[in-house]
Amino acid sequence: MAFLVISFARHYTLGENGTEVRLTGREAIQANQEKLKPLEGPLTPEKIRAVFIAYHEVYETYGAKIEDIPKDVYYQKISPIYAILNGVREVYVDKSTGIPVPLYEISPEEAANFYEQRTVRLADYLSKEYKDAPDAVEKALAINEQVKAPFYYVYGVGDSDTSEYLTLCIFLLVLLCTVIAAPIFSADYQSGADDILRCAKHGRRRLAVVKLLSAALLTTVIFAVCVAAFILISYAGFGWNSLKTTLQLAFSAISFVPLTVGEANTLVVFSGLLTFLATVCFTLFLSTKCKNPLTTLGLALGGCLLPTILSFAGSGANIENWLRLCLPSGGVGLRNSFFFELTEFNFLPLGPTSVWTPYIIPVAAGIEIILFFILAIRAYSRHEAS
Numbered sequence: 001m002a003f004l005v006i007s008f009a010r011h012y013t014l015g016e017n018g019t020e021v022r023l024t025g026r027e028a029i030q031a032n033q034e035k036l037k038p039l040e041g042p043l044t045p046e047k048i049r050a051v052f053i054a055y056h057e058v059y060e061t062y063g064a065k066i067e068d069i070p071k072d073v074y075y076q077k078i079s080p081i082y083a084i085l086n087g088v089r090e091v092y093v094d095k096s097t098g099i100p101v102p103l104y105e106i107s108p109e110e111a112a113n114f115y116e117q118r119t120v121r122l123a124d125y126l127s128k129e130y131k132d133a134p135d136a137v138e139k140a141l142a143i144n145e146q147v148k149a150p151f152y153y154v155y156g157v158g159d160s161d162t163s164e165y166l167t168l169c170i171f172l173l174v175l176l177c178t179v180i181a182a183p184i185f186s187a188d189y190q191s192g193a194d195d196i197l198r199c200a201k202h203g204r205r206r207l208a209v210v211k212l213l214s215a216a217l218l219t220t221v222i223f224a225v226c227v228a229a230f231i232l233i234s235y236a237g238f239g240w241n242s243l244k245t246t247l248q249l250a251f252s253a254i255s256f257v258p259l260t261v262g263e264a265n266t267l268v269v270f271s272g273l274l275t276f277l278a279t280v281c282f283t284l285f286l287s288t289k290c291k292n293p294l295t296t297l298g299l300a301l302g303g304c305l306l307p308t309i310l311s312f313a314g315s316g317a318n319i320e321n322w323l324r325l326c327l328p329s330g331g332v333g334l335r336n337s338f339f340f341e342l343t344e345f346n347f348l349p350l351g352p353t354s355v356w357t358p359y360i361i362p363v364a365a366g367i368e369i370i371l372f373f374i375l376a377i378r379a380y381s382r383h384e385a386s
Contacts (some may be wrong), residue, residue: 002233005165009238011035013075020071029156035080036155043151043249045112048088051081052108059104064264083159083249088114090253091121096143103145115149122254129345136347136354143356146254151249156242158250158261162234166265167339169230170223171332174279177219178300181283183293184215185380190292196384208380212284212373219280220273227269251343264342271338274365275331277302281372282328288379308333320346321357328368331361338362 011028015021024029039047059076062069069078078085088111090102110117122144123137130136157163188194198204235243243262248255255262283300290296310324312335324330325348331338338361347354 001165002230002237003171005160005162005234006162006237014072020348024074026237032155032159033239039080039084040154042150043084043153045114045150048084048114049108049112051084052106052111054081055085055103055341056108064104068174081186087249091118093121118253119144122256125254126345130347133349133354139354139356140256140345143258146258147248148258151246152244152260153249154239154242154245156238156245158242158245159240162238163261163268163339165264166230166268167272167332167337169227170276171334171337173223173226174329174332175278175301175304177222177276177280178283178304179297180219181215181280182287182297182300184211184284185225185287186290186293186296205377205381208377210374212376215284216277220277223273223276255343257342268339268344271331271362271365274362274369275338276331278328278365278368278372280370281376285372285376285379288376288383301329304329305334311336320347325357325360326364328365328372331365
């Protein structure tokens with residue numbers, strides 16, 4: 001999967017005979033790094049102003065339509081600054097429609113006020129999105145005050161699908177280790193081996209604890225090895241220095257999360273590990289309750305996929321979202337994950353206050369690890385006594 005992310009990199013340029021040349025993989029990454037080298041570092045107002053001066057020079061000559069711009073001019077002058085142009089454009093919107101204004105309507109002087117306009121745009125967006133929950137707006141703006149300006153940019157991880165595929169990698173590991181954990185207890189029930197084990201001196205509660213810990217250790221090692229391999233390969237491919245890129249330049253300019261791309265991915269891994277262990281402990285609890293491994297596996301996989309099903313078929317109701325996020329596997333999925341909650345603007349009501357959804361997932365998972373571990377020991381001990 002890590003090599004797949006690297007293979008998705010693209011770079012377009014003109015060959016010696018004027019034909020378009022497409023590079024992929026490592027060649028594309030190296031070419032993009034060279035092309036975007038002048039933009040690396042702090043994205044100061046002066047640098048933004050220079051970007052828009054360069055754009056307006058091209059616009060005044062060829063117009064706003066990309067197809068009217070000669071390819072050599074486009075690749076030399078527009079392509080290297082396109083990401084910055086779009087990022088700045090995101091905060092300048094038509095107030096009546098909420099649609100970003102055309103680039104040619106943003107003067108270099110206006111563009112230089114990007115950081116001030118970004119705060120105004122964020123406040124307007126939140127006020128409309130949470131007009132019935134002013135405390136959510138206050139909390140989001142309070143978090144936004146920690147965002148450091150000017151933003152920092154280096155081409156690499158933030159320009160790729162690395163974060164999305166890291167989330168998908170964790171989701172597949174959750175499914176894999178659910179299959180591994182499902183028969184830990186129920187297979188012994190089915191084969192009758194449990195009747196023999198219970199006759200041993202420590203074949204009761206202590207055996208349950210050891211089996212739970214060994215299953216958790218085995219699956220955690222699998223998680224650590226696979227995630228470490230993914231991170232090492234993908235980060236090395238795109239460049240470790242690109243982890244310094246401000247999250248707002250990688251996803252949304254009006255995001256209020258004060259993190260870099262590297263810090264965001266670290267939180268994704270930490271939250272993913274908690275979700276992973278919560279799901280494994282839930283599966284082990286089911287294994288202590290079911291006498292057939294296939295029944296355990298079916299229920300466990302259903303539990304893994306339930307948050308994803310709710311996110312696809314959901315109506316957006318608050319109760320449904322609370323359920324989706326609080327399930328053991330609520331932090332990973334095809335559409336639901338800690339990463340998506342981190343990069344979006346979701347708050348859920350809790351009595352008189354509002355809770356930012358990225359806080360819910362790790363807290364719920366941490367509680368469920370302890371809860372299902374204890375419940376599994378209790379269920380196995382009660383099964384022994386029957």
